[in-house]
Amino acid sequence: MNALVEVEEKLVCYHCGDECPDDSITLEEKHFCCHGCQTVFEILQDNNLCTYYDLNDNAGVSLKAKNFEGKYHYLDENNIVLQLLDYQSDKLCKVTFYVPAAHCSSCVWLLENFNKIKKGVVTSRLNFLKKELSLSYNPEEVSFREIVELLATLGYEPLLNLDSTEKNNSKNTLQRSLILKIGVVGFCMGNIMMMSFPEYFHLDLKNSIDSTYQKFFLYFNFLLSLPVFFYGASDYLNGAYISIRENINKTTNIFSVDIPIAVAIITLYGRSIFETFVNHTAGYYDSLAGLVFFLLVGKWMQQITYNYLSFERNYKSYFPLAVKVIRENVEMFLNVMELKKGDTIIIHHQELIPTDAIISKGKATIDYSFVTGESDPVNKATGEIIYAGGRQKGERLELIVQKPVSQSYLTQLWNNEAFLKEKVMPTTELANLFSKYFTVITFLIAASAGIYWSFFEPGLFWNSITAVLMVACPCALTLSMPFTMSTTMAIFGRNKFYVKNQGVIQLLNEVNEIVFDKTGTLTESNSEKVSFEGNIQSSTLSEYEQKLLKTLCLQSAHPLSKMIEQSINIPNFQSLPIDYFQEFQGEGIEASIAGNLVKLGKEGFVKTSHKQNISHTHSFIEINGIEIGYFVVETTYRKDWQSILSNLNKSFKLFLLSGDNDADKSKLSQFLKQNSLFFKQKPQDKLEFISQQQKLGNHVLMIGDGLNDAGALRQSDVGIAISEDIKIFSPACDAILDASKFGQLADFLKFSKISLNIVKASFVLSLVYNFIGIGWAVSGALSPVLAAIFMPLSSMSVVLFAVGLTHLFAYFKKL
Amino acid sequence: MTVIIFLAIAALAVAIGFLGAFIWATKDGQYDDTYTPSVRMLFDSVEKKSEPKIEAEKGV
Missing domain, CATH: 3.30.70.100 (Alpha-Beta Plaits)
Structure with missing residues (x-):
């Protein structure tokens, strides 16, 4: 049987590359998998746009099962x-x-x-x-x-969707202004260095002609340094000014890292102007320009994110833009945000319920799986209230709106304070924490050098003080963090783990508890597997029995029937004739097909001798009064989920919060402690559980996928959304993990620890540089040339050290 | 040797021209999308065949 299938040549759709079920759809010797694909081909052909297919084979997007009727x-x-x-x-x-x-x-x-x-x-x-x-x-x-x-x-x-109406272009302009600054400062740096060249090679100042040139070069450099100081460095100077003002007003006691940077920039510039106009000797313009340039490049590195991924989605990206409303007997489309209490809305098959409402007409079968994680659809009759976020499966509904969209049961979650405040990102915190000590120590060293020289050689007093302040700039220090972290981000990205920004990597370090969601996280999404269990007489279904069951299931819209129907694969299937069919709500279905009475349903609806472990996922089969066996629907767990859990169990405390029922409890309790398993959790419960754990001083990592995890993802220290396709909806989170890389989660956590250690190592390296520099500075021997070589060199070597080491470790860890 | 001063100013003037071009390009948004142009440049220019058809449509 199998051999025969393989011999047959596979037909591939000319448009999308999917396999064609048969060769019924053919045009100009080209096969198509569906009429949608054929239509696209015809449109392109009519417009002479078939170059589309020359550029890439089977370039198209599959159009199977797409129906836009009335959708727009x-x-x-x-x-x-x-x-x-x-x-x-x-x-x-x-x-x-x-x-x-x-x-x-x-x-x-x-x-x-x-x-x-x-x-x-x-x-x-x-x-x-x-x-x-x-x-x-x-x-x-x-x-x-x-x-x-x-x-x-x-x-x-x-x-x-509702989100499309909100435009933001602020990010673009921010990035543009930074690129402009880097360009302008880079330009000034290059030209200043060129003009300083004669100085580097010891211009002969005794020669009167050369000394006139020297003046020219000095003033030239001064002019070029103006944009560096007033334009390029403006952010740092402003940042320092704001931080100092806040400290004086006692609104904060955090010293921004901008302060030591601004001190260095101002001293460099002040000293240079003094040298130029009073002493007529070379200034430190080249060091200044180099410093600002490196700082800006570091800042740019810090801002690099995956701009094609969205980490900020809320319910608005999930909700439709408009809904059909009947107001005063007029049917119209309205933006869902404009819905008022008492409006009548119309919901069709597969459409989303935008807000809490009461059913006034129709029978609701609502799939809440994305909101709650619960896999069974909920049935509601006329007069009952239904909550926002579910998807209607089946007939047309008329609903009376009870609450505006922003106040519905589902959207209330977003009114929680977890969503109102920004998550604190530790990148700045760490640098700021450290800048206070750095500034104080620098000033102490400068002061003691000044006091020393004022006794022994007063001429060197100002020289040594300014030199210390100049050279002790935490430039290399501030660079090591963004460069290491952005390299780590790139390495993670290569492994399909996309973190929102650099702070997330640091937060990953502190995690000591991991909370999992079940549906879609530990299990694969949309992967319910249907298996048949026969009774003693026969362990498999005959082909005729399969045909009977497939015909039966095709008649019903119940999700279980649909799943069973899809699991029965019969080549060239044609329905058998049906004489009678009836669906018993919540019980099962029965039909008389080609003279056979076929029943499929719950225990009780179908007589059964099977007594063990019966759950709602069992569907029993009876044909002509004889019990055949049952279908069981099981969710497939992700590959290696057991080894991942037992691996993580060694170093983290694990929890499971599921919105689903506890059918899998026994399966999960092998890997997780009984008291760390929670079922039937509402989105709000998940959020509160995490905030409780945080109050106990734990740092929580949450992994989830649906809207039901949105609150928990937001509240947690690090929220990771797991996704089969990273471009499709994922709730607001700090990182997106491609589902295929779920098994490497532990590696990512370990690597984030390594990269933080690399940052610490480069901190040490740059402190060593600072000591060397300060050694020169206190002796008053820091010449402009020495500064121009030493300062960029130290910055660059720290950057190279950090980036190189990160790559090296990634290579060893096979990431 | 005053020619050196002249030379330095001239060199800077040229460089400022390029800086101006860079500023214009950034403000024009050329650095907003750094990937698509690399794909776009590989396409051949439009085939002439399609023109009569468009005209025919206009005629209707």
């Missing part, structure tokens, strides 16, 4: 479209879409040629890494809805 009707509503537009006038509108499906160069090509497919679209540009498509179009020629529908038809469905 709300985009005809002008006030909803207005919230999405970046710019709007009578002749031109601009909009930016998030298109998660864009994945290769063909996608870039097609989306940027979108104006050729749709008349009225003026320009179209894709930012591939951010997956943002910027379109401008003429609203007189093409409507917003048409554009979205065509994009969806082509497989590039834009993600439109």
Whole structure:
């Protein structure tokens, strides 16, 4: 049987590369897996855009099981479209879409040629890494809805949700201003060094011609240093000023690390001006420019994040943008934020319930798995209240809104104080903690050097004081942290563990408790496995029995039936004739198929002799009054989950908080202590559990996946969202872990410890440099040339040390 | 030897020109997306074949 299947040549869809079930859909000798893919091919062919397929084989996005019927009707509503537009006038509108499906160069090509497919679209540009498509179009020629529908038809469905209405461009401008500063300071640094060259090689000052040039070079350098001090270093000077003011006002007693940096910058600049205009000798402009340049580069490194990943999502990214409302007998689409108590809303199959509401018409079968982790759908009848966040499966519902969206049971979680305050990131804390001592010690050394020289050689008094303040800049110190951490981030990223920023790596170090979610975290998401257990007479189902059961299950919309139906694979299956079918709510289904009475359902509905360990996931089978056996649905746990848990158990305290029922309790208690297993946990319970643990002084790492973990992820010291596809929704978190790398969690935790040790080692190295520098400085021997060589060299060697060591350890740890 | 002073000023003037170009490029947003242009430049220019079709559509 198997051999036969393998001989047959596999048909691959010309558009998306998926396997075709048969060769029924064929066009110009090209096979397609579904009509959606064929449609895209036809659209592209009509518009002469088949280069798409030349760039990459099977470049398309699979369109199987996609149905956009009616999905975008709300985009005809002008006030909803207005919230999405970046710019709007009578002749031109601009909009930016998030298109998660864009994945290769063909996608870039097609989306940027979108104006050729749709008349009225003026320009179209894709930012591939951010997956943002910027379109401008003429609203007189093409409507917003048409554009979205065509994009969806082509497989590039834009993600439109409540979050899309909130625009932020502040990050871009911040990054741009930093790049500008680096460019300007770099320019000044290079030119100052060039102008200082004659100085480096000992200009002959006794020669009268040379000394005139020297003056020229000095003033030139002074001019070039102006932008360095007033523009490039402005952030540090301002930061220091603010920190000092706060200390004087006693609002804080933390010394910002900007203070010692600003002291060094100001002394360098003051001393240089003094040397230039009073002594007419070389200043320290080159050291100053180099210092500011390195500081800015370090700052830039610190800001590098994965800008194509979003770590800040809340319920708004999960909620739809608009919902159909009946207000005063008029049907219309409304932004869900505008819903009021008493509005009637209409929810179709697969749509999300946006707020708490009472059912006024229809029968609800609601899937709350994403919100609570509970895998069974909940049935509700007319008159009952349903809570926000569930997805309706089945018929059309009419609901009466009870609360505005922001106050619903689900969204209340986001009103918790955990969401209101920013998480404290330790990067700055550590540096600030240390800067107080650093500043005090530097001033003490400077003062004692000054006192010493004022007795023995008063001429060196100012020289030595300023030299100490200049050379004791914590530049190398502040650089070692961002460089080590950004290297670690890159190494983690290479291993599909994406941390939000550098502070998270430090926080990972302090973790001593790990809290797991079950559904979607320890288990694979959407991976329920259906297995058949026969009774004694027959351990497998005959092909005819399989056909009967598949036919039966096809009649029912119950999730269990759907799963069982999909688990029965029959090539070229055709339903058998059905004479009678009935579904007994909460019990089972029965039908008369081709003269056989087939029953499938719970114990009791189907007579059974099976008595052990019966749970709700058992579905018993009876054909013509004979008990055949049962189907059991089990969730698949992630590969190696047992070894991971027992491995982590050695160094961490482990907990499990699950929103699901306790069916798997016995399975889990082999690896986790009985009293650390919690089931039927609501999102609020999870959050409170973690905050309790924190009050006991523990540092908690939370790993979860769904909205039900959102509160816990936020409250925890480090919240890791686990995700099958990192670009798809994950709740607000500090790090995103690709599900395939779940097994390496312990390695990541260990490596974060190593990188913090590397930072400490480079701290020591830079302190050694500081001692050498201060040694020169107190003796009054720090010449401008020496400073210009020594200061950048120390910074660079610390950076190289930190980055090199991190890579070396990553190599040894096989990360 | 005053030519050196002139030379230094001229060299700086050229460099300032490039600095200006850099500032313009940054403000223009050229550093916002550093990846897509590398893909975009590999595409061939538009084929001429498609033009008659567009005109035919306009005719309708």
